[in-house]
Structures are given as C-alpha cells and as structure tokens.
Amino acid sequence: MSWEFRRNLWIQLTPHRLIATSIVLGVVFLTADRIGALRWVSAGVFFLFAGFWGTRRAADSIMEEVIGGTWQNQRMSAVGAWPMAWGKLFGATAFAWYGAGIAWIVRAYADFSDAPLRVRFDAVEHIDLIAMLVFAVLAQAMSLLVALIQMRRRRRGRHMTVGIGQIAGLMVLIPFLDRWSSERVMEWYGNAIPAWSFLNLSALAFLFWAMVAIHQLMRAELQYRDMTLRVPAFAVFLMTYLSGFVDIGLAPEIYRAVVLQVAGTAALLLYYAALLAAPGEPVALLRLMRALRAGDWKLIGELAPSWLPAGLIFAAVAIAVIVNALASPVTLPKLGFWWLRYAIDSYASWVAAILVFAARDAGIVLLFAIGKRPERADVNSIVSLAVLHGLLPWTWLAFQSPSLAGLTSPVPGASTALMLVAALAQLLLLGVLLNRRLAQLQPKGVAYA
Amino acid sequence: MIAVEHVLFDYPGVRALDDVNFTIGKGTITALVGPNGAGKTTLLRCLAALEPPHGGRIAIDDVDIFDEPRRTHRLVGYLPDFFGLYDTLSVGQCLTYAAGSQGVESGAIEQAVQKAARAFSIGDLLLRRASDLSRGQRQRLAIAQATVHEPALLLLDEPAAGLDPQARADLSQTLLALAQAGITVVVSSHILTELEDYCTDLLIIDRGRLVEQRSLSATETGELIAIALAKPWPDLDRILGATEGVEIVSATPDVTLCRVAGGAGAAAALLKKLVDAGAPVTRFGPDRENLQALYSARVARQGGGAA
Incomplete structure (x- = not known):
C-alpha cells in the first residue's frame, strides 16, 4: 500500500468521523425511504460527498502540503510518482468516499429494489451505478490535476487554487447530470452508439488521460528526469476522438478537409491549454537557453515545456491543412462554416495567420513568465490574450473596421494577407523583447555558459 | 562525502x-x-x-x-x-x-x-x-x-x-x-x-x-591550543615565537590561542617548556577558534553584512 495513501487514511478516517457520518446518513436515508425519495436522495448525497467534498479534498491534497511545509519532504521521499498520485487522489478523498460509498450502496439497493424482476440482475440496467463512480473519480482527478498545474505555476493562494481546482472538477460532472434525460444516439466514425454508453466510455478515456497527466506532473515534481511523449500521445488521442464526430457521409475531399480542420482545432486548443498551464519559471527558461546554446539535445528534451510538442503538432496539422487547401481547394461553404463564405479571402493564408498568431501568443506568455512578476504571469497572459483576441477585434468590428480587427487576431473579415503581415511583425517584436529580457535576466557580467 | x-x-x-x-x-x-x-x-x-x-x-x-x-x-x-x-x-x-x-x-x-x-x-x-x-x-x-x-x-x-x-x-x-x-x-x-x-x-x-x-578543531598545520595564565607573563609571546612549529593565532589578556604542529608530543613539550620557564599556566589544552571573530573578520574583509 502506498505510504501516501496510508498516511491520508490515518488523517481522514478517524473513528469519531466514521461513527458520526454513519449515524447522520442513516437518519437521512431512513427519512428519505419513508417519503419515497431514496433514489434521488442517495444520488444527491453521493454527489455531495464524492463530487462537492471529494473535488475539494483532491484539490487541497497538494496545496495543504505546500502551505503546511511538508511538500519538500514528500518530494525527497522514496514514494514514486504513481503511488504519490493515487495516494493523494484516493487518500485525501478517503472520508468523502466513505460517505459517498454509503450513499452508493443505498442507491444500488434502491435501484435493485425498484427494478422489474426480469432485469433486476441485468448489469446493463445498473450501468448508471458504475457511471457515478467513474464520473466522481474523473471530477476528483480533474481537481487534483488543475491544483497541481496551479501549484507548479507557483500560485500560493490556497483558497483560490483549491477553488479553481474544485470548479474544474465540478464542471466535469455537468455532462453526467445532463445525461439523465438523454436518450440520444451518437454517431462516431459512422457507428451509432447510445449517448449514455458513449459518455461513459468517453469519461473512462478522459479519466485515463487525466491520470496520465497527474502522473507526469508528479514525476516532474519528484525530480524524475525524462523526456515525455505523453503530450503528443494525448494530442493524437484528442484529434482522433474529435474527428470521430465528423459526418462520414460527406464527399471524400470535404470529409478530409473537415477532419483536418477538426484535428487542427483540437491541436490548437491543446497547445493553448499547455501554454497557459506550463510553469513559467525564468530559471527553467535560462537553463533551456543554455542547453540550446550547448546543443545538449537530451537536456533540451527534458527541459522543453509541454506546449512545445503541442505547438509542433499544431504546426504540422496546420501545414497539412494549408497544403490540402492549396492542393484540392474546397469551396468554403461546403466546410459547413457559413460565416467563412463572406469573411475569408484565402483559407490557406488564414490558417497560416492563425499559426503565426499562435506563435506570437507563446511569445506573450513567455514574456510575462520571465517578467518582473512571474507569479502573476498566468493572469496577465490570459487578460492580454483576451484583449488581443476579444476586446480589440470586437471594438474594431463595432466601428465597422474589420481590417483593423485582423491586426491582433485572426478574426474573419480582414484581409488574410494583412493578418499574416501583422502577425509576423508582432512575432518579430516579441522576439526582440524576449531577447532583451533574457539578457536582463543574466547576472551582470556573466555570459551564457 | x-x-x-x-x-x-x-x-x-x-x-x-x-x-x-x-x-x-x-x-x-x-x-x-x-x-x-x-x-x-x-x-x-x-x-x-x-x-x-x-x-x-x-x-x-x-x-x-x-x-x-x-x-x-x-x-x-x-x-x-x-x-x-x-x-x-x-x-x-x-x-x-x-x-x-x-x-x-x-x-x-x-x-x-x-x-x-x-x-x-x-x-x-x-x-x-x-x-x-x-x-x-x-x-x-x-x-x-x-x-x-x-x-x-x-x-x-x-x-x-x-x-x-x-x-x-x-x-x-x-x-x-x-x-x-x-x-x-x-x-x-x-x-x-x-x-x-x-x-x-x-x-x-x-x-x-x-x-x-x-x-575548527585542527588544521594541516597543527592543533589549536589555548593557553591561559594566572597573571600576565611577558615572556609568553617570546617563548611561543621562538618554539619551532608553534604559531600564535590570537591573543587576549585572558587566553592566547596558538597552533602547534607535531601532535600531542609537541604540545606536551611546549607545556613543559612554559612551566620550566616559570609561566603561571592555569589552562593548557585543545580549543576552537572563535567563530564570531573569524566570521566577522572574514565577512568584513568581503564587505558583507552581519550574520
């Protein structure tokens, strides 16, 4: 058993907590049974414990160590990344799972009692019970993941970090709650799959990737040195997953164009997520610069931020989109995006502009990361990107100046050539600013090693 | 290590x-x-x-x-x-x-x-x-x-x-x-x-x-020895300075610190020499350098602050 898990059990499962919770829940469920509301009350209690409290505990599992001054000892312990990850995920939430476990058993009993005799022992009829567990673990894993990301970005405000982690986890539960009324059928790569089955399988798949991400971040925290292929692997998964929703009934050339566009969008989203999640440590960047100058490729691979492979994958897909658009032009309306018909003069140039703007945005995020207040880099980055991609373009569009709107963001309406030139100019400017800032970061009179 | x-x-x-x-x-x-x-x-x-x-x-x-x-x-x-x-x-x-x-x-x-x-x-x-x-x-x-x-x-x-x-x-x-x-x-x-x-x-x-x-206890050049006398004795510095392998590290009215090369035998010989010369020795034994004095002197030379 993981020592991290064991320690958490000692803290979480104290006798008085277990006894008090059992008594309170017993009273609640007896009352609910009396008024005929056992099914939904048990489900509600389950999500109160596993969802609300579980996500909070999962997010706090890392921050309480940092704030409490015990994290350095954990980093130096012999506990590996995986036992540390699951020890925190399931250990810190042990009490939440105790309450949720009781509620789950009651819910199972209610389901079993209410089910018609012919399907009472049919596992498929009770798949919701499994789905409750999967979604609850996924929500908690998401909370822990988001808290870990924030901790690595040196966010030290415990309440803010835990709150954001908890909200991220609770958002995962929304599709589950929505599915109660859903009897739709999903089309995925042409296969008709009941929506609830698809949702459960998707939750399992994303739970797997959430655990992979937690494990990877934990490895980095515990000083394992490795070159990760997890980001590219997840990018491939995400592109494959989302491309499955494209209608296979489309003409082959349109299907190819749409799949490329969906894959590119997925890669772009992953790139921005990785960019905003990466710990912006000036020192790490200086070390990366040194490794680059020394041509130490092994070290470069270890130090490279995760947004870099995501960005390279996006660039590769974007180039494929451009080549495909030039080789077999598909009329824009057939892509299904009606607004493109009037707004984009050249699809290939537009995608190229998106690529360059994405590189510019990496420059902005890096500039804040190595700025004078790196602890506020994430907020400043998000605000800046929101201004450049939202506020400014909308303002110019409101003043009937679409050409100006395209100067800071690849919004439809501007000349794509102008967009491309503007994006390249901004990229160049950021390159100069970054270089100047890096020079300032170097201690006086010391050259790069 | x-x-x-x-x-x-x-x-x-x-x-x-x-x-x-x-x-x-x-x-x-x-x-x-x-x-x-x-x-x-x-x-x-x-x-x-x-x-x-x-x-x-x-x-x-x-x-x-x-x-x-x-x-x-x-x-x-x-x-x-x-x-x-x-x-x-x-x-x-x-x-x-x-x-x-x-x-x-x-x-x-x-x-x-x-x-x-x-x-x-x-x-x-x-x-x-x-x-x-x-x-x-x-x-x-x-x-x-x-x-x-x-x-x-x-x-x-x-x-x-x-x-x-x-x-x-x-x-x-x-x-x-x-x-x-x-x-x-x-x-x-x-x-x-x-x-x-x-x-x-x-x-x-x-x-x-x-x-x-x-x-702080011993160096390659010898053992640190503290010598305390019952009353001031003017010949102490002369004898120590004239003895081979002995180096005065610091001297206060109460204690003189010196480094003695040659191990315990050399220290014993020095003590005998002092006693034979009539030095009123009240303490003679291994000691450590005053860390505060050493630190202050070294950091002051570097222009640093207080500890």
Missing part, C-alpha cells in the same frame, strides 16, 4: 551561487554561515537535490545530484528552515510515515522509529499528537523524521531558531551523537556561538561565493 565543483545557480538577475567549490569529509559537522541572502539556503537545497544547479557539479557519496536526484534523496535528510509536521498525527505515526516513505523496509520500520525516538528523546511522546508538542519537541521530531532512514548526510537550515537554551543544548548533543554515528552534518545557522560547540568545520559564504573553508 560532499564534492561541490564550480557550482552556479541563478535567480532572475541574481547569481545566487557563483563558482562554489568545496569538499566535506565524512562524519564532520560543518557550519554554513553567511549574511542574509548570501546563498546558504540555495546551497542547501542544491545539496538536497531539490534544485539542480545551473552549472557545475555536486556529488553526494559519489552520486551526481543532477544525474540521479532520486538516488541522492535516499542519501540525504533535510530539515528546511520552515518545516511542517502532520499535526493531527501522533508522533509515532509521523515517524512511521517518515520511515516508510523514505524507503525503510516494512520489517525494520518499528525498530527505526524506536531508534530515532530514543536518539531525539521523544520516546515517551510517541502517542501524543504533533500539534500538542512544544517548539523544542517539534524541532526534535522534525530532525528525527529527517534522520529516521539513517541518511549519510543531514542538512539542517536554521535548526536552532526559536529553541530555548535547554533545547539548543540538547540539539548540540544530538548533532554530536549523529556525527559520532558517522552521519555527515551541514548546519546553516546565525547563532555562531552555538555552532562553536559542535561544529568541526566552517564554510563562510557571501554573495554567492565561498569565502572561507577551514577546520
């Missing part, structure tokens, strides 16, 4: 460690002193393999901390200046968790816990919650946690901060016992008078640079 070669560490715009070189032998207790912001904590974190240096090399027991940080962690116990305990756990649970998480074999954990508890005089507190301990008891528990896996190297950052005089005296005894057990100890502290009590070696660091490394 510790080999530090040309170590660099940068913070944005600041070189925290600048071409630091030193070696530390096994079983020694080294005082790491320097002004605030000199780089002491950064150096300790590098030695603990919590922060890889940006240049140079650090090896602990021949294990490179950059190549094998996880293996280095097995060799090191580290107590940061701001340490935390699991307040809701008992002392016994804290030690058991520390032992288990540090890789002590399951069958040996109970023995390791008892041994650490005895060593730090907290054996009778095993059932008490950590939150109920006094400041000194918490400090002892924290050091016990850091040493429960019997590391080869123990790094302590300001371990005596906030301790009362008795707890500080206990800490001194504990560190001496650890060194006698073969554990190498590096202690960063501002309380120089206490470091004198138990440290065998000294590292002074200032503005990221190592400005002094020396042994």
Whole structure:
C-alpha cells in the first residue's frame, strides 16, 4: 500500500468521523425511504460527498502540503510518482468516499429494489451505478490535476487554487447530470452508439488521460528526469476522438478537409491549454537557453515545456491543412462554416495567420513568465490574450473596421494577407523583447555558459 | 562525502551561487554561515537535490545530484528552515510515515522509529499528537523524521531558531551523537556561538561565493591550543615565537590561542617548556577558534553584512 495513501487514511478516517457520518446518513436515508425519495436522495448525497467534498479534498491534497511545509519532504521521499498520485487522489478523498460509498450502496439497493424482476440482475440496467463512480473519480482527478498545474505555476493562494481546482472538477460532472434525460444516439466514425454508453466510455478515456497527466506532473515534481511523449500521445488521442464526430457521409475531399480542420482545432486548443498551464519559471527558461546554446539535445528534451510538442503538432496539422487547401481547394461553404463564405479571402493564408498568431501568443506568455512578476504571469497572459483576441477585434468590428480587427487576431473579415503581415511583425517584436529580457535576466557580467 | 565543483545557480538577475567549490569529509559537522541572502539556503537545497544547479557539479557519496536526484534523496535528510509536521498525527505515526516513505523496509520500520525516538528523546511522546508538542519537541521530531532512514548526510537550515537554551543544548548533543554515528552534518545557522560547540568545520559564504573553508578543531598545520595564565607573563609571546612549529593565532589578556604542529608530543613539550620557564599556566589544552571573530573578520574583509 502506498505510504501516501496510508498516511491520508490515518488523517481522514478517524473513528469519531466514521461513527458520526454513519449515524447522520442513516437518519437521512431512513427519512428519505419513508417519503419515497431514496433514489434521488442517495444520488444527491453521493454527489455531495464524492463530487462537492471529494473535488475539494483532491484539490487541497497538494496545496495543504505546500502551505503546511511538508511538500519538500514528500518530494525527497522514496514514494514514486504513481503511488504519490493515487495516494493523494484516493487518500485525501478517503472520508468523502466513505460517505459517498454509503450513499452508493443505498442507491444500488434502491435501484435493485425498484427494478422489474426480469432485469433486476441485468448489469446493463445498473450501468448508471458504475457511471457515478467513474464520473466522481474523473471530477476528483480533474481537481487534483488543475491544483497541481496551479501549484507548479507557483500560485500560493490556497483558497483560490483549491477553488479553481474544485470548479474544474465540478464542471466535469455537468455532462453526467445532463445525461439523465438523454436518450440520444451518437454517431462516431459512422457507428451509432447510445449517448449514455458513449459518455461513459468517453469519461473512462478522459479519466485515463487525466491520470496520465497527474502522473507526469508528479514525476516532474519528484525530480524524475525524462523526456515525455505523453503530450503528443494525448494530442493524437484528442484529434482522433474529435474527428470521430465528423459526418462520414460527406464527399471524400470535404470529409478530409473537415477532419483536418477538426484535428487542427483540437491541436490548437491543446497547445493553448499547455501554454497557459506550463510553469513559467525564468530559471527553467535560462537553463533551456543554455542547453540550446550547448546543443545538449537530451537536456533540451527534458527541459522543453509541454506546449512545445503541442505547438509542433499544431504546426504540422496546420501545414497539412494549408497544403490540402492549396492542393484540392474546397469551396468554403461546403466546410459547413457559413460565416467563412463572406469573411475569408484565402483559407490557406488564414490558417497560416492563425499559426503565426499562435506563435506570437507563446511569445506573450513567455514574456510575462520571465517578467518582473512571474507569479502573476498566468493572469496577465490570459487578460492580454483576451484583449488581443476579444476586446480589440470586437471594438474594431463595432466601428465597422474589420481590417483593423485582423491586426491582433485572426478574426474573419480582414484581409488574410494583412493578418499574416501583422502577425509576423508582432512575432518579430516579441522576439526582440524576449531577447532583451533574457539578457536582463543574466547576472551582470556573466555570459551564457 | 560532499564534492561541490564550480557550482552556479541563478535567480532572475541574481547569481545566487557563483563558482562554489568545496569538499566535506565524512562524519564532520560543518557550519554554513553567511549574511542574509548570501546563498546558504540555495546551497542547501542544491545539496538536497531539490534544485539542480545551473552549472557545475555536486556529488553526494559519489552520486551526481543532477544525474540521479532520486538516488541522492535516499542519501540525504533535510530539515528546511520552515518545516511542517502532520499535526493531527501522533508522533509515532509521523515517524512511521517518515520511515516508510523514505524507503525503510516494512520489517525494520518499528525498530527505526524506536531508534530515532530514543536518539531525539521523544520516546515517551510517541502517542501524543504533533500539534500538542512544544517548539523544542517539534524541532526534535522534525530532525528525527529527517534522520529516521539513517541518511549519510543531514542538512539542517536554521535548526536552532526559536529553541530555548535547554533545547539548543540538547540539539548540540544530538548533532554530536549523529556525527559520532558517522552521519555527515551541514548546519546553516546565525547563532555562531552555538555552532562553536559542535561544529568541526566552517564554510563562510557571501554573495554567492565561498569565502572561507577551514577546520575548527585542527588544521594541516597543527592543533589549536589555548593557553591561559594566572597573571600576565611577558615572556609568553617570546617563548611561543621562538618554539619551532608553534604559531600564535590570537591573543587576549585572558587566553592566547596558538597552533602547534607535531601532535600531542609537541604540545606536551611546549607545556613543559612554559612551566620550566616559570609561566603561571592555569589552562593548557585543545580549543576552537572563535567563530564570531573569524566570521566577522572574514565577512568584513568581503564587505558583507552581519550574520
């Protein structure tokens, strides 16, 4: 058993907590049974414990160590990344799972009692019970993941970090709650799959990737040195997953164009997520610069931020989109995006502009990361990107100046050539600013090693 | 035990460690002193393999901390200046968790816990919650946690901060016992008078640079001997100066410190010479250099601040 898990059990499962919770829940469920509301009350209690409290505990599992001054000892312990990850995920939430476990058993009993005799022992009829567990673990894993990301970005405000982690986890539960009324059928790569089955399988798949991400971040925290292929692997998964929703009934050339566009969008989203999640440590960047100058490729691979492979994958897909658009032009309306018909003069140039703007945005995020207040880099980055991609373009569009709107963001309406030139100019400017800032970061009179 | 070669560490715009070189032998207790912001904590974190240096090399027991940080962690116990305990756990649970998480074999954990508890005089507190301990008891528990896996190297950052005089005296005894057990100890502290009590070696660091490394008990040039006289005796300096292998280190009205080469035999010969010459000797024996004086002189030469 993981020592991290064991320690958490000692803290979480104290006798008085277990006894008090059992008594309170017993009273609640007896009352609910009396008024005929056992099914939904048990489900509600389950999500109160596993969802609300579980996500909070999962997010706090890392921050309480940092704030409490015990994290350095954990980093130096012999506990590996995986036992540390699951020890925190399931250990810190042990009490939440105790309450949720009781509620789950009651819910199972209610389901079993209410089910018609012919399907009472049919596992498929009770798949919701499994789905409750999967979604609850996924929500908690998401909370822990988001808290870990924030901790690595040196966010030290415990309440803010835990709150954001908890909200991220609770958002995962929304599709589950929505599915109660859903009897739709999903089309995925042409296969008709009941929506609830698809949702459960998707939750399992994303739970797997959430655990992979937690494990990877934990490895980095515990000083394992490795070159990760997890980001590219997840990018491939995400592109494959989302491309499955494209209608296979489309003409082959349109299907190819749409799949490329969906894959590119997925890669772009992953790139921005990785960019905003990466710990912006000036020192790490200086070390990366040194490794680059020394041509130490092994070290470069270890130090490279995760947004870099995501960005390279996006660039590769974007180039494929451009080549495909030039080789077999598909009329824009057939892509299904009606607004493109009037707004984009050249699809290939537009995608190229998106690529360059994405590189510019990496420059902005890096500039804040190595700025004078790196602890506020994430907020400043998000605000800046929101201004450049939202506020400014909308303002110019409101003043009937679409050409100006395209100067800071690849919004439809501007000349794509102008967009491309503007994006390249901004990229160049950021390159100069970054270089100047890096020079300032170097201690006086010391050259790069 | 510790080999530090040309170590660099940068913070944005600041070189925290600048071409630091030193070696530390096994079983020694080294005082790491320097002004605030000199780089002491950064150096300790590098030695603990919590922060890889940006240049140079650090090896602990021949294990490179950059190549094998996880293996280095097995060799090191580290107590940061701001340490935390699991307040809701008992002392016994804290030690058991520390032992288990540090890789002590399951069958040996109970023995390791008892041994650490005895060593730090907290054996009778095993059932008490950590939150109920006094400041000194918490400090002892924290050091016990850091040493429960019997590391080869123990790094302590300001371990005596906030301790009362008795707890500080206990800490001194504990560190001496650890060194006698073969554990190498590096202690960063501002309380120089206490470091004198138990440290065998000294590292002074200032503005990221190592400005002094020396042994406090003996050097290659000889044993440090303190001579005290019942009353002033004008011939003392002359005799000491005329004796081969003897060098006066410092002299106050009460005590003269000199370095005597040639081991115990040479020291005995010097004592006989002084007594035969009529010196009113009241004390003659091994001593340590005054750490405060040594530090002040060295840092003042560098233009640094107070300890």
